[in-house]
Amino acid sequence: MSASRTERLLNLLIALLNTKYGLRRSELRDKVYHDTTSSDVAFGRMFERDKGELRHFGFEIETVMDTGWGSDDPATSRYRIGKESNRLPDVSLTAEECTVLILAAQLWEHAALGSAAVNAMRKLQAAGGLVDAELPAGVQPRIRPAGQAFEDLVAAMHARHSVSFGYLAGSTGKEEERLVEPWGLGSRFGQWYLVGHDRTRGDRRFFRLSRITSAVTVLEKQGITAPTAFNVRAELAGLAELPVRTAVVDVVQGKLLGLRKRALAAPGTEPGTEPGAAPGTEPGAAQPDAGRDRLGVPYRDAETLGEELASYGPHVTVAAPPELVTAVRRRLAAAAAFAATPAPPVAFPAGGTGNAKRGRKRTSEDQLKRMLQLVPFLVHNQGLHIRDVAAKFGITRQELEDDLRILICSGLPGGYPDDLLDIRWDDDHVYIIQDLELNRPVRFAVDEACALLTGLETLNGLPELAEGNALESVTLKLMAAAGEEGRQAAQLSGPAVAPGNSATLETARDAIASGAQLRLRYFSPQRDTVSERDVDPLRLYSLDNTWYLEAYCHSAQGLRNFRLDRIEELQPTGLPVSADARPADSFPVKLFTPNDDDTVVVVELTRRGAGLADDYYAEHTAPLPGGGMLAEIRFGSTDWLPMFVAQHGGTARIVQPEALAEASRAWLAAALAQYDD
Incomplete structure (x- = not known):
């Protein structure tokens, strides 16, 4: 949508809102469109597109028919939008x-x-x-965030379009193309599921988003109709949780403390192995290499555990079961293949500043949507400083002034002074005097x-x-x-957000309320160590049901975020928090606090992995053909970057610095070499 079309749509909307009896198409063509050159057919197509746009923005256009006075006076249509048409009712909140x-x-x-x-x-x-x-x-x-697949499925579901995607079938372990009518999305057992009609199978099916292996294609020409009174929560309530199984893994001695903490003795490592033990553990089976320990790790879903184990690279080898070996090897192979392809040229748009949120470029459609919110906002907030108005809408002052200039040139057909929107901001405080029925969202x-x-x-x-x-x-x-x-x-x-460890949460919450310092024993998976720290607790927040404590760490002398499920002990020290302890300005709290000594890394993301730019607070992004992107991200520690690449299995790779990219490729090659036989 061009800027001129934005202004035309706004004038059309105002005209249709401010007519009691409706306006004929010829009147609209003359007074709103000022169209004298196009044919009747071309104008008709343009008018129908514009009506569709206004419906998209929530305005129902009524068609009123004039029957005419006789056979020589044909019926004509008039168009209008009721003043209550699809307006948001008044909502009063405490x-x-x-x-x-x-x-x-x-x-x-x-x-x-x-x-x-x-x-x-x-x-x-x-x-x-x-x-x-x-x-x-x-x-x-x-x-x-549940990834790009989630975003595409939500958009298709709300637009009522079918979708297609590659899917790793749980029953066969084979990747298959699926054509699905998306009915609902929900979280169950810590996993996101799509519920819909599988056109290939001819029946309702559940699809775990973690098993989608390709980008989701939205089929805009194929509409859907969900069942009446469909409720995804009720559908997922009948879904049985996967049984607990035991994976057999060989871990380098002294490594992966977090994995060891939840591991069991591997089946068959003691005398008298029980019948039915996992393959590779029966007497006579291959034993772990020297310098490795064989562990049994409980799990329910091979894909979920496979993502974790792939991130450990050469520090762990999966011995059994075969489906888990396949899941890990597939991720490592995809990551290695992506890392080996030629890197694109690195260039970011000039003038970009920190924390560049991913998203499509702002369009005239976004501008019109914003202006339809802006007018009623100004009606209810007269005299705000223009800087504060821009901040409320997340735009720059220049963008806001561009909006206001379009608005003050828009109004009823004829363009007389009293027929235009009247907005003034000469003293940097914005007032609206004439709203032309745009005073309600x-x-x-x-x-x-x-x-x-x-x-x-x-x-x-x-x-x-x-x-x-x-x-x-x-x-x-x-x-x-x-x-x-x-x-x-x-x-x-949505997923559950209740904390798993309520005792730790209560201790932290009480300390925040009383201003008490805490001592904690904390396991850091990146460093593979347990440390003791004195911290000044500041805030608690969560991602799904994973809770975090934002605190000033006296050891690091800065703000840090601690996962509650990795805190092994938490006790008050008897001291008050220091005067220097202040929470970060941002809300919601970021999982990562940037520092001057961070390493700036350029990462290439495929379309499936584009959401990682938001997850890791990319400072600059640049689009690539095919929906991928380059993202410039700060990392406090680069040691775990190969883990990051492997975990995301072919959707992310390091581009710069080249030394880190080469280290990542070597690390992936060493991990894959374990499965050559």
Whole structure:
């Protein structure tokens, strides 16, 4: 959509909103389009496209028929948009309800529905429904991004399109092409699942997103219809958890302390091996090489454990079962093949600054959507400084002024002074005097309703929120405001966010509230060591049900983030926190705190791995053909970069510095060599 088309659509919208009886197409052509050159057929196509765009933005266009006075006076059509057409109803929220709603929206920081949640909150803010609320220090959960496949599936599901993708079948272990009608996405047993109609099999099927082996292709010409009253949470409730099995792995002595902590004695390593032991452990089977220990590791899903074991590279060899050997070797081979291909030229757009969020380039469509939120926001927030308005919408002052200049040139056909939008910002404080019926935002789109309502449902897992009535009351209000789009929120179900270790969480929360210093024993998987540290606890937050403590670490003399499930002991020291302890300015909290001595690494990501740019807070990104990208990322330690590459199995590789890229290739080659026989 070009800038001129954006302005034309805005004028068309204002004209249709401000007519009581409707406007004929000839009137619109003359007064709005000022079209005198194109044919009737060409203008008709353009008009139909524009009507479709306005419907896409949430405005229902009514067609009113004039029957005519006789046979020589044919019927004509007039068009209008009702002033209540698809407008967001008034939503009045208390401070407690706003707190819960902000938490629900912030669940999706980098996940696929992050921008939808932001848009939904802006609409509520534009309607004057939000009040000031303070977020609790100990409850700041987020949903972990589920990769590009998740984003593509959400988009296809809401647009009602079929999809195709490569899938590793659990029953056969073979990769197959699947054609699926996506009905819903949900989290179960720590995994994301797609529920839909498999056209290849002719029946409903569950697809684990971790088993999707290719980019998801959205088939825009193939529509779908989900079953009536479909609820993905109810569908997944009947899904049985995979049984616990034991993997047999050979680990280099003195390495992988974290894996050893949860390992068992490998079957068959003691006298009297039980019948049915895992292959490779029966008497006479090949034994581990010198300098390695044979361990038994419990697991449920070979793909999940395979991702972890692949990241350990040459430090571990899988002996059994065969499906796990295949899962690890496939990832290592894919990573090695990607790392061996010629590197693209490294160039990033000029003028980019830190923390460049991944996403498609802003378009005129984004601008029009923003302007439709901007007008009602200004109506309810008269006199804000232009800098504050730009910050609210996440744009620069220049972008905001470009929006305002288009708005003040838009209005009713004729263009008389009183017929134009009247917005003034001469003194840097923005006022709107004439809004031309754009003073209320449109209803939530499906993805916006899903983002908020799924987030609220996810927060039910936190006892401190579920016990109050604010969560229930704000959910009811949002359901009423969302209407039909709210009912479609049942297509999505988020993961549990309740902490696994509630005792550690309570100790940390009490210390934050009382300002007490803590001493912890912490296992660091990157360093493969356990250390003791004195920390000043600052904030608690989560990704899914993995909780983190943000604290000032006296050993590192800086802010650090500690996973609660890696804290082996946690006790108050009896000392107060130091005066220097301050939380990071950003919210939600970043998992990584940049330092001056970090190494800047250029990483190439395929389309499937593009979400890693957000996960690791890429400072610069540059698109590549085929949907991939280059990302410039800071890493505090480069020792684990080969692990990072192997774990993501052919979707990420190091490009620069060349020494790190070569070290990564050598590391992958050594890991693969273990499986040559």
